[in-house]
Amino acid sequence: MALRKWWWGAVAGLVAMPLGAVEMEGGKAAGKEINGTCAACHGEFGAGGKKGEYPRIAGQQVKYIESQLRSFRARTRVNIPMFPYTQERELPDEDIKEVAAYLAQIELPTKMPTFTGNEDALTRLQMVEKVMIVPRAEGDVDAGGALYQKKCASCHGKAGKGRGMFPMLVGQYTNYLKRQVDLYLKGDRPHDDDGTTGVLNTLQEKDVNDILAYLTTLQEPKE
Structure with missing residues (x-):
């Protein structure tokens, strides 16, 4: 019974949500999942390496991210660490579009956050980690x-x-x-x-x- 209630609740939520919003959320989720591989070097929020060993990709232009990933894949831009992650079997065009859109919408604040006191420890840690100065x-x-x-x-x-x-x-x-x-x-x-x-x-x-x-x-x- 509990499972049935959850199912109908989920369906009702999808019905109530505009189709465009469903597609947007689905795309964001897909982009976030793909970014899991990128996060090993560029970080969970796309901030890159602390000393610039890996570039910031959060907030970057969508078309630029797409073009560079395709260049890595085609080896017209040579970058050995990127090569195994950008071959077509690993990163097809659709995935390139999804992850580029996801990364472009990430905003990294440039000052430390002000806590309200309602955040849990994990939320506070994530808020601090997203700061990039x-x-x-x-x-x-x-x-x-x-x-x-x-x-x-x-x-x-x-x-x-x-x-x-x-x-x-x-x-x-x-x-x-x-x-x-x-x-x-x-x-x-x-x-x-x-x-x-x-x-x-x-x-x-x-x-x-x-x-x-x-x-x-x-x-x-x-x-």
């Missing part, structure tokens, strides 16, 4: 800001949040960004439509450091 990087912030708005904002957005196929930069680990810039400059990763030459090749090392310093000032606590 990128330390300020050294550099000329004013010069970096001017360079960023001139050279980078047209693709990555004025606030560094990315758009479409261009990734979010704000809230990303400085060490990780610097490592990717070095790969672009060496030609190991194409940066833009010009292939191994482009905007980054017009910058000096100090310019890059100033831009990275500027990006660390764009974090704003979420109220």
Whole structure:
């Protein structure tokens, strides 16, 4: 009898819920399950490694996540640790879409939470673990800001949040960004439509450091 009541309660809940909401919740659940594999390196909430050894993927642009996972799978972007997890038998296109959508909607606060006193220990721990504050990087912030708005904002957005196929930069680990810039400059990763030459090749090392310093000032606590 108890099982029957539970079953009809569940059915009633689904009937009462709009179809779009059911699909959204189903997709979120699927994306969360797929992310279980990613969490081994990028963390449960997609915050990445504490020292930038693994990038933050939470809140990243959907199209960018999809494109990079497909690039890993096709080996057009070479990353040995990612290879076994992105082969088609492990990560088909549908799974790529699901996990990208799930990761994109994760918000990581940039200040410590205020507890109400009603949370249990696990909830408090999770609230603290989701906080991500990128330390300020050294550099000329004013010069970096001017360079960023001139050279980078047209693709990555004025606030560094990315758009479409261009990734979010704000809230990303400085060490990780610097490592990717070095790969672009060496030609190991194409940066833009010009292939191994482009905007980054017009910058000096100090310019890059100033831009990275500027990006660390764009974090704003979420109220």
